[in-house]
Amino acid sequence: MLGILRRILDEAEKIIKKTPILKNFFPVFEATDDFFFATKKTTRFAPHFLDGIDIKRFMSFVIIALIPATIAGVYFFGLRVLLVIAISYAAGGLVEVAFSVGRKKPLYEGFLVTGLIFPLILPPTIPLWMVALGASFGVFFGKEVFGGTGRNIFNPALVGRVFLSLAFPEYFATMWQKPFWGGLGGFVKFMPDSITGATPLINFKSTQDVATWPCLLMGNLPGSIGETFRIGIIIGGVLLLLVKIAEWRISLTYIASAFIVSFIGHIFLPESFAPPLFQILSGGLLFGAFFMATDPVSGPLTHQGRWIYGILLGVLTILIRTFTGFVEGVMFAILLMNACAPLIDTIIINIKFKDIPQVEEA
Amino acid sequence: MRLSKIFYTRGFRTFSKGFFKENTVCCQLLGLCSALAVSNKVENALAMGLGVVFVLIASSFLVSLLRNFIPSQYRIITFMIIISTLVIVVDQFLKAYFPLISKQLGPYVALIITNCILMGRHEAFAAKNPVSYSILDAIGNSLSYTYSLLLIASIREVLAFGTFFNIQVMPANFSPWIVMAMAPGAFFLLALYIWLFRITAKLQPEKEM
Numbered sequence: 222m223l224g225i226l227r228r229i230l231d232e233a234e235k236i237i238k239k240t241p242i243l244k245n246f247f248p249v250f251e252a253t254d255d256f257f258f259a260t261k262k263t264t265r266f267a268p269h270f271l272d273g274i275d276i277k278r279f280m281s282f283v284i285i286a287l288i289p290a291t292i293a294g295v296y297f298f299g300l301r302v303l304l305v306i307a308i309s310y311a312a313g314g315l316v317e318v319a320f321s322v323g324r325k326k327p328l329y330e331g332f333l334v335t336g337l338i339f340p341l342i343l344p345p346t347i348p349l350w351m352v353a354l355g356a357s358f359g360v361f362f363g364k365e366v367f368g369g370t371g372r373n374i375f376n377p378a379l380v381g382r383v384f385l386s387l388a389f390p391e392y393f394a395t396m397w398q399k400p401f402w403g404g405l406g407g408f409v410k411f412m413p414d415s416i417t418g419a420t421p422l423i424n425f426k427s428t429q430d431v432a433t434w435p436c437l438l439m440g441n442l443p444g445s446i447g448e449t450f451r452i453g454i455i456i457g458g459v460l461l462l463l464v465k466i467a468e469w470r471i472s473l474t475y476i477a478s479a480f481i482v483s484f485i486g487h488i489f490l491p492e493s494f495a496p497p498l499f500q501i502l503s504g505g506l507l508f509g510a511f512f513m514a515t516d517p518v519s520g521p522l523t524h525q526g527r528w529i530y531g532i533l534l535g536v537l538t539i540l541i542r543t544f545t546g547f548v549e550g551v552m553f554a555i556l557l558m559n560a561c562a563p564l565i566d567t568i569i570i571n572i573k574f575k576d577i578p579q580v581e582e583a
Numbered sequence: 584m585r586l587s588k589i590f591y592t593r594g595f596r597t598f599s600k601g602f603f604k605e606n607t608v609c610c611q612l613l614g615l616c617s618a619l620a621v622s623n624k625v626e627n628a629l630a631m632g633l634g635v636v637f638v639l640i641a642s643s644f645l646v647s648l649l650r651n652f653i654p655s656q657y658r659i660i661t662f663m664i665i666i667s668t669l670v671i672v673v674d675q676f677l678k679a680y681f682p683l684i685s686k687q688l689g690p691y692v693a694l695i696i697t698n699c700i701l702m703g704r705h706e707a708f709a710a711k712n713p714v715s716y717s718i719l720d721a722i723g724n725s726l727s728y729t730y731s732l733l734l735i736a737s738i739r740e741v742l743a744f745g746t747f748f749n750i751q752v753m754p755a756n757f758s759p760w761i762v763m764a765m766a767p768g769a770f771f772l773l774a775l776y777i778w779l780f781r782i783t784a785k786l787q788p789e790k791e792m
Contacts, residue, residue, distance in 0.1 A: 362771065366774075384762060387761065387762040387765070387767065388760040388761055388762035388763070388768075389758055389760070389761065390761060391758075
């Protein structure tokens with residue numbers, strides 16, 4: 222089976238390289254080829270890579286870790302979720318292909334993860350054209366203008382989400398839906414009936430109601446598509462931490478500092494600070510801590526920097542949740558810290574290598 | 584044949600270079616502050632643009648006329664006095680005849696004084712060139728500022744309010760993009776325009792001036 226596929230791809234490569242018009246689309250072909258077959262390159266000089274893990278395998282692990290949250294999203298919010306995901310991939314992928322053809326560079330798979338994370342952090346009632354707009358905006362302004370995969374300062378999925386939530390605040394404030402619960406749930410329905418409910422965080426802001434933690438863990442409460450089923454997120458997140466694709470320093474310090482700040486705050490100001498366990502299990506904090514803050518490109522690269530990054534993320538998230546008009550602070554906290562990550566790295570490196578004399582430039 | 588000769592005169596080149604290759608907002612990146620702030624509606628952009636047109640033409644005329652009498656060490660302050668006098672005229676005129684627009688523009692009319700386009704053109708052109716060319720240069724540059732503002736405003740107003748020049752153009756169930764009424768929307772649009780202008784400027788072959 223694979224042999225036949227290989228032969229087809231080889232034939233296609235020959236044809237594409239010969240015809241001048243098709244030559245422009247060579248990046249598209251290359252990506253299809255690489256998707257099925259790992260790169261054939263072998264390292265000929267030291268250092269040798271023993272492990273064949275490259276960006277692509279990296280991405281596929283994140284996708285696997287996201288599967289539980291995605292399936293839960295479909296179960297809770299109906300088959301429309303699949304449509305949302307498909308549109309996100311199509312719109313973002315189009316921008317990506319346009320840039321890689323225009324720049325004559327190979328198509329990177331960075332969008333595989335962004336295109337799945339982006340729909341998971343959207344509210345379930347989001348109109349489909351908004352999904353397309355947000356995905357293409359996120360890829361364009363969050364990634365491509367900085368030079369494409371691996372050069373982005375901000376997390377593209379979050380850029381798209383912030384743009385949408387600033388442009389159409391009504392969809393992010395009132396249009397939350399109560400998920401399906403029991404039986405086959407959303408697997409047999411297209412979308413939930415128009416019963417709107419408030420997310421646990423909105424409830425706390427208005428009435429100081431605190432949802433119980435089993436409810437929050439199971440996720441049968443309103444929220445973004447992929448962030449409600451917390452058990453699945455934790456399983457996926459722990460998998461990522463175990464295979465060392467996500468950075469445990471960031472995830473753990475993020476959760477721990479959010480816990481400590483809300484613990485202290487809850488003692489002094491119980492009306493405005495929600496209790497610590499509720500803070501961690503509500504909103505997108507777990508999802509953000511495992512899948513978005515740990516983005517290796519937009520986060521810091523030094524170990525010490527990652528500790529600082531995680532701690533500041535937790536503090537910022539709780540402060541934004543408590544003292545601003547926004548109910549959810551994860552998104553803004555991560556984007557703000559994305560912007561600070563290079564600065565943290567620079568400071569850490571300067572401190573570490575202070576004693577080494579600088580090489581004079583010739 | 585004779586008509587086409589006009590395109591190669593110095594006067595026409597002075598007049599036209601501000602429009603595209605040296606577009607004040609999108610290529611020289613001057614006057615960005617006001618371009619971001621007042622481009623939320625077409626009427627605001629037009630009022631602001633016309634204000635700048637008037638001030639730049641009149642002050643260029645005066646500066647160019649007085650260029651041999653202004654001592655060079657005091658030239659900046661002289662420019663400032665001329666500009667601020669004219670800006671106050673515009674401000675009072677708007678307050679008297681268009682109080683609504685004047686209110687929407689807020690402090691930005693008075694801030695024309697600090698607009699880099701004015702100082703830049705005086706320093707770079709009007710202080711060294713005869714009156715006729717200075718006026719042509721002023722017309723070209725101020726009109727290019729106005730039309731850049733209109734380019735930004737026409738997209739922002741349609742997306743943010745569903746209107747164009749206060750006339751409803753979008754269907755009734757159109758959901759407005761609130762981000763476009765705020766400063767971030769203007770930043771994104773301006774960035775796109777700068778990109779477009781730079782790409783098209785790169786495609787054109789360099790001409791000998």
